[in-house]
Amino acid sequence: MRTVLVIDDNPAxxxxxxxxxxxxxxxxxxxxxxxxxxELLAREDIGLVLQDMNFxxxxxxxxxxxxxxxxxxxxxPDLPIILLTAWTHLDIAVDLAKAGAADYLAKPWDDQKLLAxxxxxxxxxxxxxxxxxxxxxxxxxxxxxxARYDLRGLVFGSEPLARVIELAGQVARADVPVLITGPxxxxxxxxxxxxxxxxxxxxxxxxxxxxxxxxxELIEAELFGADAGAxxxxxxxxxxxxxxxxxxxxxxxxxxxxxxxxxxxxxxVLETGRFERxxxxxxxxxxxxxxxxxxxxxxxxxxxxxxxxxxxxxLNTIQIDIPPLAERRDDVLPLARHFxxxxxxxxxxxxxxxxxxxxxxxxxxxxxxxxxxxxxRAALLARGDSIGAADLGLPVAPSPSVGNGGEEPDRAAIEAxxxxxxxxxxxxxxxxxxxxxxxxRRLERLGIKRD
Numbered sequence: 001m002r003t004v005l006v007i008d009d010n011p012a013x014x015x016x017x018x019x020x021x022x023x024x025x026x027x028x029x030x031x032x033x034x035x036x037x038x039e040l041l042a043r044e045d046i047g048l049v050l051q052d053m054n055f056x057x058x059x060x061x062x063x064x065x066x067x068x069x070x071x072x073x074x075x076x077p078d079l080p081i082i083l084l085t086a087w088t089h090l091d092i093a094v095d096l097a098k099a100g101a102a103d104y105l106a107k108p109w110d111d112q113k114l115l116a117x118x119x120x121x122x123x124x125x126x127x128x129x130x131x132x133x134x135x136x137x138x139x140x141x142x143x144x145x146x147a148r149y150d151l152r153g154l155v156f157g158s159e160p161l162a163r164v165i166e167l168a169g170q171v172a173r174a175d176v177p178v179l180i181t182g183p184x185x186x187x188x189x190x191x192x193x194x195x196x197x198x199x200x201x202x203x204x205x206x207x208x209x210x211x212x213x214x215x216x217e218l219i220e221a222e223l224f225g226a227d228a229g230a231x232x233x234x235x236x237x238x239x240x241x242x243x244x245x246x247x248x249x250x251x252x253x254x255x256x257x258x259x260x261x262x263x264x265x266x267x268x269v270l271e272t273g274r275f276e277r278x279x280x281x282x283x284x285x286x287x288x289x290x291x292x293x294x295x296x297x298x299x300x301x302x303x304x305x306x307x308x309x310x311x312x313x314x315l316n317t318i319q320i321d322i323p324p325l326a327e328r329r330d331d332v333l334p335l336a337r338h339f340x341x342x343x344x345x346x347x348x349x350x351x352x353x354x355x356x357x358x359x360x361x362x363x364x365x366x367x368x369x370x371x372x373x374x375x376x377r378a379a380l381l382a383r384g385d386s387i388g389a390a391d392l393g394l395p396v397a398p399s400p401s402v403g404n405g406g407e408e409p410d411r412a413a414i415e416a417x418x419x420x421x422x423x424x425x426x427x428x429x430x431x432x433x434x435x436x437x438x439x440x441r442r443l444e445r446l447g448i449k450r451d
Contacts, residue, residue, distance in 0.1 A: 002122050003027040003045060007037035007068065008052040008084065017050065020111055024119060034068040041076060047122045048102075049081045053092065062092045069096050078128060080121040084109065098440055103425050117424040138162070138330070145169070150197040154190055155338040158328035164191060164320060171318045172198035177270065179255075179315045180293040182322030185369030188293040189253060191320060196249040201289055204248025209241045211262075212254035219262045221278050224269075230279025242275060246286040255315065256296030256307060267311045290315070325364040325371065332359050335368060339375040340387075346379040351387050354396055358389035409434070411446050418448075 004026055006014045014030030021028050029044055031037035033055055040046070049072060053065030065083065072081060080102035085093045093104035103117050141162050145151065149169040156162065171178055172195045180188045189208065196206045214222055221231070225240030241250055252258070258266065269275045270290060274283050292315050301307035325331060333351075336359050340346045351359070355378075364370055374392055382391040389396045409417070409432050421428040429439040442448075 001025070001027050002047050002126075003029060004048045004050060004118060004122075005029050005031065005037060005040055005044070005046045006050045007031045007034065008050075009033065009055045010052075013052070013084070020115065021118065024115060026118065026122070034064060034071070037068065038071060038075070041072065041079075046076075046079065047125050048118060049079060050084060050118075051081060052084050066092060066096065069099075069101065073100055078125075078132075080125055082114075082117060082121070094440070097425070113424050116421070120424065149194065150202075152190065152193045152197050154187075154194065155334050156328075156331050157334040158330035160323045160328040161331055164322055165194065167318075167320055168194050169198055171195065171320075173200055174318070175200065175289060176317040177289070177315050178291045178318045178320060180291065180320045180322065182293075182295065183324045183367055184295050185367035186322045186324055187368050188322055189251065191322060192249070192251045192291045192293065195291055196251075196289075199249065199289065201248050205245050206249050206251065207241050207245035208251045208253060210253045212257035216259045216262075219259060220265060223262065223266065224275045224277055226278035227280045230277070234279070237277075240275075240277065242269060242286050242288055243284065245288045247288075249289045249291060252290065252292040254294060254296075255292040256294040256298055256301060260306075260308065263308045263311050267308065267314060270311075270314045325367045329360055331368075332362075332364070332371065335371055336375055339372050340379060343376055343379045345376070349379060349382055349385055349387050352389075354389050355387050355392055355394075358392055358394040358396060362394055409442070411448065414439070414442060414446065414448060 002025070004017070004021060006017050006028055008014060008030070009032045011030070011032065014028065014032075018028040018030070029040055029046075031040050037049070037051070041049070051065060051068055051072075053062040055064045055068075062085075069081060069083070072079065077100075081100075083093045083096060083101050083104040085104050085106055093101070097104055102121050105114055105117070138157065138159055141159070142157070145162060145165050149165065149172075151165065154165070156165070168191050178192075178195060180191055182188055192208075193206065196202060209222055211219065217231070221234070221238060221240065223240050223242060225243055226234050226238045228234055228236050252266075265275065269286075269288075273287060274285050276283055298307050298312050298316075302309045302312060333356055336351060336356075340349065340351065359371075359374075366373075374394075377393065378387045378391040382388070414428070414432065417428040417431045418425075421431065425439060432439065434442070
């Protein structure tokens with residue numbers, strides 16, 4: 001049940017708030033001194049604190065309220081606190097709001113404004129706790145994966161990629177072919193490296209071949225090697241990728257671009273472990289674990305007669321699908337910060353809040369490769385210590401819930417939000433997509449007075 005702690009030396013205040021909040025099924029616990037309030041906070045599951053500023057008849061300075069606020073904030077940094085103030089404490093309340101107080105209300109309070117503020121803050125607090133729980137869950141999963149597997153320096157933060165890593169680690173020790181699918185630039189080769197690094201042949205070679213980067217006539221020579229004179233220009237013996245990968249792993253990228261003649265010969269090697277170099281009649285035997293990758297729709301290519309069905313099933317004993325970066329946005333900022341740290345041109349430059357919002361909002365059609373290139377360009381172009389959205393070449397993204405194209409809310413937008421919120425700053429800040437502190441700063445900058 002939602003619970004509010006009221007800290008006020010006047011018992012009538014607690015009684016009145018208990019009756020008021022009971023109408024909304026909000027439980028109230030009361031304390032009549034700062035020490036009693038802190039003890040209750042240590043024992044109870046409190047969602048919000050309402051605190052007075054004075055706790056003795058001979059003191060009206062508000063110092064006790066300030067000390068209590070700071071004690072609560074130190075022990076419970078994420079707990080929302082609403083200040084109940086007398087008019088003489090307004091300046092103090094404003095200062096504490098800038099220091100993190102959720103809101104302040106003058107006595108006697110307006111019941112509807114108080115209810116609106118409390119319910120909004122309880123809802124926001126519950127959402128924040130759930131987000132924090134999910135983040136901690138992801139961090140725990142990440143730590144677990146890093147402890148169990150050699151991740152080859154992979155940087156990630158999303159649950160979808162964590163599932164990919166878990167599957168890659170599970171299949172690594174099984175000596176079977178693996179097909180990795182996903183869009184260009186999504187990190188297929190990195191997953192192949194993780195499989196190799198955690199396999200029974202991790203001490204063996206890891207050899208790569210991009211089947212889409214070579215002319216058709218050279219594919220077989222690349223795969224199987226060639227004796228001198230096997231084709232025009234072959235002046236000496238050439239070792240193929242299968243020989244080079246013997247006792248280890250061969251990663252065949254863009255396998256969908258392999259010509260049909262090469263597909264047939266590759267199928268034979270996968271079935272028997274034997275092959276012949278071009279221009280040679282001597283059969284060679286190798287033991288190679290094959291991992292292939294593609295961004296193509298291989299079943300569609302099979303229907304069109306462009307890819308052998310038997311080869312597809314031979315390669316696809318285990319399939320690992322890597323989602324595009326747009327579907328694992330929690331990877332974007334960890335990767336961006338990593339690329340920035342690793343770039344010598346960055347020289348200590350950091351991403352601004354505006355830049356991080358722009359990075360998170362971008363669709364990244366080029367996936368991780370596009371993100372890396374974007375950070376490299378920004379590190380070169382940014383003039384100051386902070387990298388902005390313009391340095392990234394990306395549009396400024398709006399703060400959450402701000403529907404004005406990403407610009408800061410103007411006077412009219414702020415005043416309208418305050419009016420809709422009945423003057424409750426926390427509610428207006430939430431509607432505008434701002435933190436409470438940011439809204440206070442803009443109120444001061446624009447000279448907007450709050451009644």
